[in-house]
Amino acid sequence: MSSQSDATSLSLLQRARSNDQDAWDQIVHLYGPLVQRWCKRVGMREDDIADVFQESFHAVSNHLDGFKPAKAVGSFRSWLRTIVRTKIADHFRKVNEQPVGRGGSTDQMRLANVADPLADDCAEDESEENALVVQRAMELIESEFSAKNWQAFKLVALEGYSAVEIAQQLNVQPQAVRQANYRIRRRLRAVLQDLMEPTDSDFE
Amino acid sequence: MARYVSGNLAEMEADRLVRHLDSCNDCQRQIDDMSRRADSLVAAIRRPVAPARDSQELARLIAKAKGARSEENTPALTSDNKVEPVALDQFVACLSKSGLSNADEIAECVRELAPTSSIEFANQLLAVGKLTLLQARALLRGRWRQLVLGNYAVLEMLGQGGMSRVYRARHLQTKREVCIKLLHPKGPRTSEHKERFAREVRTIASLEHPNIVVAHDSGQSESIPYLVMELLDGSDLAKLVAAKGPLPPDSAIRYVLQAAKALEYAHSRGVIHRDIKPHNLFLDDTGKIKVLDLGLARFDSVLQPSNEPGFSTMTKTGMVVGTVDYIAPEQAVDARDADYRSDIYSLGCTLHYLLVGRTVFSGETLMARLVAHREEPIPNLAALRPGISPEIKSVFERMVAKCPTNRYQSMTELVADLELLLAGDSPAFDWEPPVQEIYELEAVADAETHADLNALTLAAIPAPAHRPAHRPVRPASKRQEFRVPKPVLYWSCVGAGALACVVLLFVAVTSFFPEIAGTVGLSNSPRAVIVVASDGFRVSHYQAVTKALNDRAIPFVTASTRSGDAKADDGTRIKVDLTIDDYTPRSSDGVIVCGGSVHELKNTDLVDRSLKGGATVLGVGSEGFAPLYSQYHLAFKESGVEWDKKLPGGEMIQAGNGYITKACDEGGVPTMVDHVFGELVSK
Structure with a gap:
């Protein structure tokens, strides 16, 4: 039974590149919080964040055709970070050039202090960012599954209950719990292709 | 198995594994064991994420960025060989006529951008977001009509069906984005079609349900009707x-x-x-x-x-x-x-x-x-x-x-x-x-x-071997006169457009009164329901009504408080087709209440129910009808609503989802029946 067609085996990026608006929307939904977070980390104001945010996604959209994801996990995220970093730098440069800058000197100082505000993440940052994107992915797909399946999945994945325990609690067959877990994780991985290893070797 | 647990296994293999699991407790245990441990995905899921404090701001940013893709894809306009673009001055004139921008704004753009051709100007306006591609293309062809519908600027086409096109549009003042459905410009455009579309627009506007798309507004542009609805993501x-x-x-x-x-x-x-x-x-x-x-x-x-x-x-x-x-x-x-x-x-x-x-x-x-x-x-x-x-x-x-x-x-x-x-x-x-x-x-x-x-x-579809020999109540020649009823024209003057309107025609209700479906002819046609008291109704009223209906070949049924027969004031007995309690009003109904012993009807909620169901209620003989509808009249008086006095021989007003008339006398029956059933019956 195929509950996901070829569409999901193509990555979101491929689909967005072929002008699939849904895929683009999903990309923005998934990575928007990350972009916002990066902007905040360098201490930008809300108005400026809004500009950089839009400019960044404009740039992603413009250069999507040229972006060739490397085999490495997270290559899209790295690319996105590069773009955002550039846009942030552009922004501060513009502020600098303005004779009477909006907020002038503090912004200049910020730029000086944060030479590369988004230098490569440490591992801790990266896993936190992953969690952020995974959470967005869960929001994205939740409506595709029944409440019961979703609950079963969360009890397995979040709480670590066993299929048999959950089955009793939800009054379903244990296999239904396993299947819910499988389907939802599979779907999540499809959405999160960029962040997840293609095959998970944790148990092997 | 590990790949099944982590969601990496292909569907087909998963199906095979599931079949195996059915009979293998050992594997079930192993799988359950694995699934409790965290792989990289689950680790990310379990990691707490601080809730965003400014989720609204984020939502706004994201909504805007989603639009970026479609804008980025906007190709620059080039002169295509098929249609020569209009000259710059004509382009400016069209832009001005369209209502998309005012003259000052356009003049300012021309000054600042100093375009040398219409195409250049269009591309400049595209770039600064003053025009959308749809707007620019139309203007370059010298078309400016219907780029603004009512208070809405049409932005882009979202899709088209057989009869209509759907556009994304933005309110000129409030900037709210909506979805507009416009009757297909190439579709049939007789007055009948437009009238029917308009009536349907009112029908949808009257429906309010969380699972039905919300209609905001409707109108006509260049005499083509359109419907404004919520824009859905x-x-x-x-x-x-x-x-x-x-x-x-x-x-x-x-x-x-x-x-x-x-x-x-x-x-x-x-x-x-x-x-x-x-x-x-x-x-x-x-x-x-x-x-x-x-x-x-x-x-x-x-x-x-x-x-x-x-x-x-x-x-x-x-x-x-x-x-x-x-x-x-x-x-x-x-x-x-x-x-x-x-x-x-x-x-x-x-x-x-x-x-x-x-x-x-x-x-x-x-x-x-x-x-x-x-x-x-x-x-x-x-x-x-x-x-x-x-x-x-x-x-x-x-x-x-x-x-x-x-x-x-x-x-x-x-x-x-x-x-x-x-x-x-x-x-x-x-x-x-x-x-x-x-x-x-x-x-x-x-x-x-x-x-x-x-x-x-x-x-x-091959015709069935035989057809039931139903006698057509409506003579064949009458069928040819089946037309869209006119009252809508009057009534649209009365009621606000967004309110429900009586839909007289083509409400298919085959299931409606199965017991009489065989005898009233077109089951989905307008129908009269004559309401009489079970004892003592005015025979003269009843006769005036049935004559008017028969003359116009309008099928009718008779309803009363009791089944069986109803007795008129002169002792005449008529057959009752259904009881008032069993009657389910439809918007295609004209409910005609005859005078005489109407006190009997007062205890029923006939008028309320009929109006709720969208029917039109006509009373004959004020002495009987008045008590039934007085509450409506009082309500109208208080709210200052005027009766529609344009109707010769009677007055009608919107009430509930339907309409109610002032009571008419026997002589006024034919005129009022015409109003209720409209052009359908006029020669």
């Missing part, structure tokens, strides 16, 4: 399934249930959708289903009156071929035979598509698929999609039974069973699928309605 179910494949059964049922609830409500308001299909069920971003095209669909797919030869369900009325895949057998024969149960059938076909990813019947040609609805056995859902419970299969089969009488008889019944399915309970079926059910035309209420089948339909 999401995807219709046809697109969703096309992109993601068949839905999980639970989701499919949930979506169908929401649609069924919407239709249950619409049906209670006398509105039949007639074009239910996955494309018309929209899943918004919050997981809510919105039924689209409600009311308009009736217009889109309805058979034209018989005096317009050549129109059929499938051809010029613009019904798209795709719809054929979801059409009920009786509706395929004659759209006017569609009733509430036809929507149930179409929803069943939709459920099939959601679960299986393709339509119930496939056939090379449109005809083959049409015939299949009538003749092919219902496919075995469980065989097409593993994991379909026998309960789902039963519900599906009952939805798509060939003969309406074998289906669920109402959306309410269906809603109840779908809710049981979702709760995981078995619906208490007292229903067995009929063995080799064969669809018979006779099963549909009135074979006379098929008299004007066009050649195309006849060719597609």
